[in-house]
Amino acid sequence: MSKSTYDADGITLEQVREYVWEIPQEGDMRAPARVLASEALLDEIKEDKTLEQIKNTTHLPGITNYAICMPDGHQGYGFPVGGVGALDAENGCISPGAVGYDINCGVRMMRTNLTYDELQGHEEELVDSLFANVPSGLGGGGIVEAGVDTVDEVLERGVEWAVENGHGVEGDLLHCEDEGHREEADASKISQKAKDRGKNQIGSLGSGNHFLEVQRVTDVFDEKVGEAYGLEEDQIVVLIHCGSRGLGHQTCNDYLRKIEQQHQGLLNQLPDKELAAAPAGSQLADDYYKAMNAAINFAWVNRQLIMHRTRQVFERVFDRPWEEMEMDLLYDVAHNIAKKETHEVDGEQRELFVHRKGATRAFPAGHPEVPKAYRDVGQPVIIPGSMGAGNYVLRGGENSMDLTFGSTAHGAGRLMSRTQAKDEFWGGDVQQQLEEQDQIYVKAQSGATVAEEAPGVYKDVDEVVRVSDALGIGDKVARTFPVCNIKG
DNA sequence: ATGTTC
Numbered sequence: 001m002s003k004s005t006y007d008a009d010g011i012t013l014e015q016v017r018e019y020v021w022e023i024p025q026e027g028d029m030r031a032p033a034r035v036l037a038s039e040a041l042l043d044e045i046k047e048d049k050t051l052e053q054i055k056n057t058t059h060l061p062g063i064t065n066y067a068i069c070m071p072d073g074h075q076g077y078g079f080p081v082g083g084v085g086a087l088d089a090e091n092g093c094i095s096p097g098a099v100g101y102d103i104n105c106g107v108r109m110m111r112t113n114l115t116y117d118e119l120q121g122h123e124e125e126l127v128d129s130l131f132a133n134v135p136s137g138l139g140g141g142g143i144v145e146a147g148v149d150t151v152d153e154v155l156e157r158g159v160e161w162a163v164e165n166g167h168g169v170e171g172d173l174l175h176c177e178d179e180g181h182r183e184e185a186d187a188s189k190i191s192q193k194a195k196d197r198g199k200n201q202i203g204s205l206g207s208g209n210h211f212l213e214v215q216r217v218t219d220v221f222d223e224k225v226g227e228a229y230g231l232e233e234d235q236i237v238v239l240i241h242c243g244s245r246g247l248g249h250q251t252c253n254d255y256l257r258k259i260e261q262q263h264q265g266l267l268n269q270l271p272d273k274e275l276a277a278a279p280a281g282s283q284l285a286d287d288y289y290k291a292m293n294a295a296i297n298f299a300w301v302n303r304q305l306i307m308h309r310t311r312q313v314f315e316r317v318f319d320r321p322w323e324e325m326e327m328d329l330l331y332d333v334a335h336n337i338a339k340k341e342t343h344e345v346d347g348e349q350r351e352l353f354v355h356r357k358g359a360t361r362a363f364p365a366g367h368p369e370v371p372k373a374y375r376d377v378g379q380p381v382i383i384p385g386s387m388g389a390g391n392y393v394l395r396g397g398e399n400s401m402d403l404t405f406g407s408t409a410h411g412a413g414r415l416m417s418r419t420q421a422k423d424e425f426w427g428g429d430v431q432q433q434l435e436e437q438d439q440i441y442v443k444a445q446s447g448a449t450v451a452e453e454a455p456g457v458y459k460d461v462d463e464v465v466r467v468s469d470a471l472g473i474g475d476k477v478a479r480t481f482p483v484c485n486i487k488g
Numbered sequence: 489a490t491g492t493t494c
Binding site for chain 2: 077100101102105138139140197206207208209210243244245246248249250252253257336418448
C-alpha cells in the first residue's frame with residue numbers, strides 16, 4: 001500500500017502518521033519540513049504561502065530535524081506564523097523574521113474567584129472602565145510614560161522592575177515564562193529610535209489582534225490539571241494579549257536591515273530575502289539576541305502593567321480588594337521568541353536557537369523550567385481563539401519534546417487578510433451581533449479593528465486544539481468564553 | 489504586528 005499523500009498545488013506532502021505530514025528534503029533544503037494538521041486544516045493552510053514558506057525555512061543553516069508548521073499556521077513575513085525552527089546555536093544562525101516583528105507578542109491569563117453570576121449585570125460598567133483605564137490603539141500613551149533611564153531598566157530587568165515599582169507582587173514573577181526576565185538582555189543593543197517609540201507605550205495594548213478579555217470558564221476537561229491551575233467552571237478569568245509595541249517592531253526592523261547588509265553571502269543562499277539570518281557566533285547574531293531579549297523583557301512588563309491595572313479596575317467595579325478576589329496570574333506565555341535551549345537530538349544534547357513564531361512553548365510535566373506549582377502536571381499553554389469563539393488552556397504534552405522541541409500552536413490562525421476582512425464585515429454589525437446573540441460586550445478604539453478581528457476571519461480554534469491534543473503536544477485542560485473585550 | 493506606505 002502506498003503512503004498517503006496530500007497535493008497542495010505544486011507541493012506534495014507525505015503522511016508520516018495521523019496529523020503529521022512531511023515535505024521531503026530535496027534540492028537545497030537542509031532538512032524536511034513537517035506540517036502538523038488535519039486534512040481540514042491543510043485545506044485552509046494550502047490557500048496562502050504557508051507551505052512554501054515552511055519549505056523555505058529548511059534552507060536556513062543549522063536547521064535541526066525538520067522545520068515545523070503548527071495546525072494554526074498561516075503566511076507571515078518570511079517565516080510562517082505558527083512556525084518552529086530549531087537552528088544550531090554553534091553552527092547555525094538566528095533569524096529575526098523567524099521571531100517576528102512583534103517580539104514577545106504573547107498572552108497571560110489571570111484568575112479571579114468571581115463567578116459569572118456575580119459579574120452579570122456589571123458587564124457594561126466593567127467594559128467601559130477597562131476601556132477607560134487600559135490604554136489601547138495605535139500610537140503612544142501607556143500606563144507609565146518613561147524617561148531614558150527607566151526604559152533601560154525595563155529592558156534589562158523585565159517584570160522585576162515592574163514589581164519593585166508597585167505594578168505587581170512577587171508572586172507574579174513565578175508564573176511567567178522565564179520568571180518575566182531574560183538575563184541575556186542588553187539595553188545598549190536597542191536603538192535610540194526604538195526606545196523613543198517604546199518609552200510612552202509601557203502598559204498599552206496596541207491594535208490589531210491585541211485585546212484584553214474578561215472570560216468565563218465554560219469547561220474543565222481535566223479535573224486534576226484544572227485543579228493545579230486553579231480553574232473551575234463558571235469562574236471569571238482575564239486574558240491579556242499584546243506584545244512589545246513600536247519598540248519590538250523597530251528592533252526587528254533595525255536588525256533585519258543590518259543583517260541584510262552584513263551577511264549578504266548567507267542571504268544569497270536563502271530562497272527568500274525575508275529569512276535574512278545572522279550566522280551563529282557573529283557579532284550581529286550576538287547583538288540581535290541581546291536586543292531581542294531586551295524587547296522580550298519590555299513586552300512582559302507591558303503585560304504585567306496591564307494586568308495590575310486590571311486588578312485596580314476590578315477593585316472599583318466590585319468594591320473589594322483584588323487580593324480578596326484572588327486575582328493571581330495563572331501564567332504568561334510568549335508567542336514570538338527565540339531562545340537558546342538544550343534539546344536531545346539523535347541521543348545527543350544540543351544547544352539550539354529554538355525560534356517559535358506564532359507558537360507556544362509547551363514543556364511537559366517534570367521539565368525543570370515549568371514553575372514548581374505546575375511541575376507535576378506540565379506548563380500551562382494559553383490559546384486565544386477569536387472573540388466570538390472562545391479560548392483554551394492546555395498543558396504541555398508528553399510528546400512535545402520529541403515532536404516539536406517542546407512547542408504547540410498559539411491561536412486560531414487567520415483565514416483572510418485584514419483588507420479582505422474589512423470588505424466582508426462591518427465593525428458595528430459585528431459588535432451588535434456579539435452582544436445580542438452571545439452577551440459579549442466589545443469596546444474598541446476603531447470599528448475597522450473589530451471588522452478585521454471578526455470571528456469569521458479565524459480558523460476553527462476547536463480543530464486546532466483537537467490536533468494538538470491528539471498529537472500529545474498540548475493537552476486540553478479548560479475552555480473559556482468571552483464576556484467583555486476591549487481592543488485597539 | 490506597526491507613529492496602519494522606509
